[in-house]
Amino acid sequence: MRTASNPQLVPSSNYNTSSDTAPMTQKKILWFRRDLRIEDNPLLSIGGEVMPIFIFDTEILKTLHPQDRRVSFIYARVLWLKDALRQKGLDLKLYLGNPIEIAALLEQEGFDDVYASGDYDAYAKERDIKVSHSLDFHALHDTYIFKPEEVRKDDGSPYLVFTPFYNKAKTLFTPKHLQAYPFAQQSLYETSYEGITHIAAGQKTVLPLDISSIGFEPNFIVTIAPERKLEHFETAITDYAKARDYLGTDATSHLSLDLRFGTISVRAILRFLVEQKKKGVETEPFFRQLVFRDFYASLLFSYPDLATHNHKYRFNGIEDVSKFKAFCEAKAGVPVVDAGITELINTGNMHNRVRMICASFFTKDLLLPWQWGERFFAQHLLDYDAASNILSWQWSAGTGIDPQPYFRIFNPYLQSKKFDKEAQYIKKWIPQLQAIEAKHIHDETYLLSHTIEGYPKPIVNHKEASNYALAYYKKQL
Ligand SMILES: Cc1cc2nc3c(=O)[nH]c(=O)nc-3n(C[C@H](O)[C@H](O)[C@H](O)COP(=O)(O)OP(=O)(O)OC[C@H]3O[C@@H](n4cnc5c(N)ncnc54)[C@H](O)[C@@H]3O)c2cc1C
Structure with missing residues (x-):
């Protein structure tokens, strides 16, 4: 173990926000989470010997209904990702269990480093810090346009109101925010990638590759493939500014699901906007909404208590x-x-x-x-x-x-x-x-x-x- 056996909720010295700290010789775990895609994925820009993994996190799954549609969506996408990685000469090892227990086991198996896109809600932050007590944790910037503390007031404090945040964001926005992560040379660490490895109470069993193995029933949603979403939105974006609020129209992007699970990178959406702007499309109203998402993420990052507590006023509603x-x-x-x-x-x-x-x-x-x-x-x-x-x-x-x-x-x-x-x-x-x-x-x-x-x-x-x-x-x- 890298620290005391009772991990504290403070980042250990093994929690890094830079991707450049591990020597090329170490075998690295690439932990896919909110980035279920191949293109423009920072995980695939980390060179060397790697083991890509996805964890069906039992701490989250136990709170959900067995027919939860999101689990079916994730499950299908994870199988897609496994196949897509195989086509690149890699693979995806699937785990079922508590990520902290899995990290401890991987440490015992000789792994040192884990790379993952930064995830900033309270549960994710706590989990990642605990994982960093077993493995050197490298949080990569991926999910949002800006890093959580990038858009700050001149005195370094967080913005509390959206419009000034937005105005500052626009001044900070540069071509580097659009850049796609390039693919690095990666080789697969040899191990078994079959089935779903279930870790519970120190025991390891391999379950069949089936959604029932994680305790869920299929409830698939019909949705446009992420790879075709922007093409589809191209026909609607011209109406976005004036029609987005009208319920009979279909003038919004339906990209929130892809942004949530990283099936499209936010930078790919920004590059799409640049192309649309060149064609004369008014793109600012849509860009503004994307920045709204960043604003909310940075607020929750800076003030985790907002998850349950009011910031202003004491009124709490009446339970009925x-x-x-x-x-x-x-x-x-x-x-x-x-x-x-x-x-x-x-x-x-x-x-x-x-x-x-x-x-x-x-x-x-x-x-x-x-x-x-x-x-x-x-x-x-x-x-x-x-x-x-x-x-x-x-x-x-x-x-x-x-x-x-x-x-x-x-x-x-x-x-x-x-x-x-x-x-x-x-x-x-x-x-x-x-x-x-x-x-x-x-x-x-x-x-x-x-x-x-x-x-x-x-x-x-x-x-x-x-x-x-x-x-x-x-x-x-
Ligand atoms: C009470 C309430 C709860 C909401 N809960 C969620 C949620 O759990 N997850 C979620 O992604 N959005 C949430 N939103 C914001 C918004 O409703 C959705 O992002 C939007 O409806 C998704 O559809 P779209 O992708 O077609 O949006 P578009 O209008 O095409 O917008 C593009 C993207 O900008 C972002 N965005 C748009 N509007 C907002 C907004 N008001 N706040 C933050 N980001 C925004 C989203 O990522 C969205 O995909 C909530 C809004 C309200 C009022």
Whole structure:
């Protein structure tokens, strides 16, 4: 062991953020995590004798439903990666277990170094630091445009508000942020790459290469192959600035899943934007959203407590299980909210505008704790990303570092009237409303006073609920 047997949660001297510290002669573990691709992958730019691995992390898997779609997505992609690495003369060794135990075992097997892309949420940071007590841990810059502490105020402190962060980011952005990692000369460390190596309580068994070996049932999602996503987005990006908020259109990129699992590198997306800009396409609105993702990641990196605690204001919502249940079962009686939740449960996806409407309704109209909503989204979103989800919920609740003012409350009926005028999106997900005219679907008075077969009346009156929330918030300030 490199340090005391009870690892502390501080980086050991073996936790490095540079890739250049290991001599070429050492055999290196390349740990694939949020970078499930071949092209432009920093792991494949580390030369020498390597053993690429992927760990099905039991600490994460034990919290998920056996039919979780993300596990099926990852499982399929990991098999793809194994095959793609084989075509390059490499392979991918699959493990099932706790990464800390696996790292200790790999140390006993004579490995010294592990390379992985930096992962900055609280669980990942803690895990990687513990791993660094067994193996020299080299965190590579990959997942975001900027390194977590790259965009700072002149005095070195983190930005708390997005616009100044964005303005600084633009001044720091250089061609090096676009550069693809080149492939290095790598040879495979000889070992067995068959099946899934299960490590538990010091015992090693090899399980068949099947999703059931990791305790899950197949629940595959149909999605455009990552390699074709940018081609697909090329037809939509011209409309992005004006149409991205409209629910009937398909003007967004659907890249969040790829950014989450690194099936496309963020630099490849930036290079695509440069090409589009050369063709005269207005790319800044999309670039801004990508930087938003960096902003949220850097905030959670700098303030890990945000994962569970408010930054501003003490208000915490009121726990009400029956309101929470109605929301989660798409029975709130507010069409755009119920449509969003139905889409989420059935597909694992939800349009950004609807996420905002749902989160506002949840934290303001229903006055529920944002942490409950955050966990509910985390269970269902395919693109679940701790930083983006947590910070967006805090933004909606008005409790975060860069919050929407607490007194700004979305009116879900005005929102749906503006962004889903003909109620096409709503009717797609709530067939019971098929025969109802769009103007009634956006009209709370109509919905409160009419009975619609198979569809509930609104569980709250928006005006009353938002007045109550405002009074409640004011009292707590
Ligand atoms: C309550 C709530 C929860 C959210 N939870 C998540 C989450 O768990 N994971 C996640 O990736 N996004 C989350 N978002 C942000 C946003 O809704 C999604 O990134 C977006 O809907 C994904 O669709 P897209 O790739 O087509 O987006 P596009 O509009 O094409 O945007 C391109 C990329 O920019 C980034 N981006 C866009 N909008 C935002 C934003 N508001 N905040 C941060 N990054 C953004 C994403 O990486 C996205 O893929 C959340 C937003 C809200 C309001």
